[in-house]
Amino acid sequence: MRITGIRVHQVDLPLHEGGYSWSDGNRVEVFDATVVAVETDAGITGYGEVCPLGPTYLPAYAAGARTGLAELAPSLIGADPTELLAIDRLMHRALRGHNYVKTAVDVACWDILGQVTGQPVCTLLGGRFGNDFPLYRAISQDTPEAMAASVASYRDAGYATFQLKVGGDADTDIERIRACAAELGREHTLVADANTGWLPHEALRVAAAVRDIDVYIEQPCMTYEECLTVRRHTDRPFVLDEVIDGVPVLLRALADHAMDAINIKISKVGGLTRARRLRDLCLEAGITMTLEDSWGGDIATAAIAHLAHSTPAEWRFSVTDFNSYVTVRTAEGAPRREQGRLAAGTGPGLGIIPIAAALGEPVYRSV
Missing domain, CATH: 3.20.20.120 (Enolase-like C-terminal domain)
Incomplete structure (x- = not known):
């Protein structure tokens, strides 16, 4: 099985309570999520999501996730998504740091492995x-x-x-x-x-x-x-x-x-x-x-x-x-x-x- 394509989607997630506040006066009212679809030549697609808590919580921000994925994606084409450690090593060689950028791809590959083996990811x-x-x-x-x-x-x-x-x-x-x-x-x-x-x-x-x-x-x-x-x-x-x-x-x-x-x-x-x-x-x-x-x-x-x-x-x-x-x-x-x-x-x-x-x-x- 090989990765044939990667799609990136942006989704706004408003909060039921209208906003979320934490230390140092930080507040977010709509979370900016990035959903990644990893497509394969077997017709199986896996999904993952990354959603930073605004740009001030960790060294991560929503637009950076999508920019980083555009940088990272070409290096993943042709790789076997079920070889999870190999995918992890490939991503960390292709893009130094920026752990949050790689997260949705990694989760999507676990989703693919579960579909291939017929097992839940928790198993x-x-x-x-x-x-x-x-x-x-x-x-x-x-x-x-x-x-x-x-x-x-x-x-x-x-x-x-x-x-x-x-x-x-x-x-x-x-x-x-x-x-x-x-x-x-x-x-x-x-x-x-x-x-x-x-x-x-x-x-x-x-x-x-x-x-x-x-x-x-x-x-x-x-x-x-x-x-x-x-x-x-x-x-x-x-x-x-x-x-x-x-x-x-x-x-x-x-x-x-x-x-x-x-x-x-x-x-x-x-x-x-x-x-x-x-x-x-x-x-x-x-x-x-x-x-x-x-x-x-x-x-x-x-x-x-x-x-x-x-x-x-x-x-x-x-x-x-x-x-x-x-x-x-x-x-x-x-x-x-x-x-x-x-x-x-x-x-x-x-x-x-x-x-x-x-x-x-x-x-x-x-x-």
């Missing part, structure tokens, strides 16, 4: 653990009162884990954490995610002020070294996210005992092939994981669900379902939440059928 990634799994809900940054009301609403909808977007004024963040914690019981999990927004002294003030609350502190500062300093001066459980972008930094963090959990975003590391590598290292090291991506719609949510479902339950710290945040459907058969829980599809590959009208005409097609 290929290691198996299906359980019938479904619980989800977390990200709570957009707002006033303490508004965030607490949002937590209460999603708690009543069946969610048990809540990721608060903090990383602003330290005193206000303390109020946000306390107000939201007051809405939850012992059966719930609360995460204060600063998304790199605090300086170390601010992070230490917040962590000290909420020592009486059962709350995780996630990625308080910009750099690994700053986060490690905070980690070594607080007894709150600790999550690393933005700085964990590959195996070398994960190995360093494991050696430093720098966290209790990590966040594996598929597009941050370059696709399912590399996400599985980090996942399996964490399994060996006993580190729990949030399994997700930067953002996305139905196709990205399907990929997240397969990675999560192939991970044993005791190592799943949290998972999210981005397609429930947005108003546009891009694929039939994509997993949908039920009472705060999700399940990967049981059909071959990702188990989805893209909606042509939602994708529109390609903005790039390989020649």
Whole structure:
């Protein structure tokens, strides 16, 4: 089997809540997603999606994904999409860095392999653990009162884990954490995610002020070294996210005992092939994981669900379902939440059928 063509589609994904805010005053109202179709000479097409969280969250932006794919695509024509490690090596030789550009291609190749073998991607990634799994809900940054009301609403909808977007004024963040914690019981999990927004002294003030609350502190500062300093001066459980972008930094963090959990975003590391590598290292090291991506719609949510479902339950710290945040459907058969829980599809590959009208005409097609 050989790759004969690559199509790239651009899709706007407006949010049900009108917008999404996080640290440093960042806000997005419509997410800009890129969907990739990898075509083969066997008549099988695989799909993947990448959707950066705006241009200020990670070194990634939506237009860059499409420009990078136009640069990368010609080198993939003629390659066997079912040879996943070979595809990964080919992409990283053809384009240095820019992991997010390669993600949708890698996911599409996993989709193809699943269709060829008649198996769901989660089976290929290691198996299906359980019938479904619980989800977390990200709570957009707002006033303490508004965030607490949002937590209460999603708690009543069946969610048990809540990721608060903090990383602003330290005193206000303390109020946000306390107000939201007051809405939850012992059966719930609360995460204060600063998304790199605090300086170390601010992070230490917040962590000290909420020592009486059962709350995780996630990625308080910009750099690994700053986060490690905070980690070594607080007894709150600790999550690393933005700085964990590959195996070398994960190995360093494991050696430093720098966290209790990590966040594996598929597009941050370059696709399912590399996400599985980090996942399996964490399994060996006993580190729990949030399994997700930067953002996305139905196709990205399907990929997240397969990675999560192939991970044993005791190592799943949290998972999210981005397609429930947005108003546009891009694929039939994509997993949908039920009472705060999700399940990967049981059909071959990702188990989805893209909606042509939602994708529109390609903005790039390989020649």
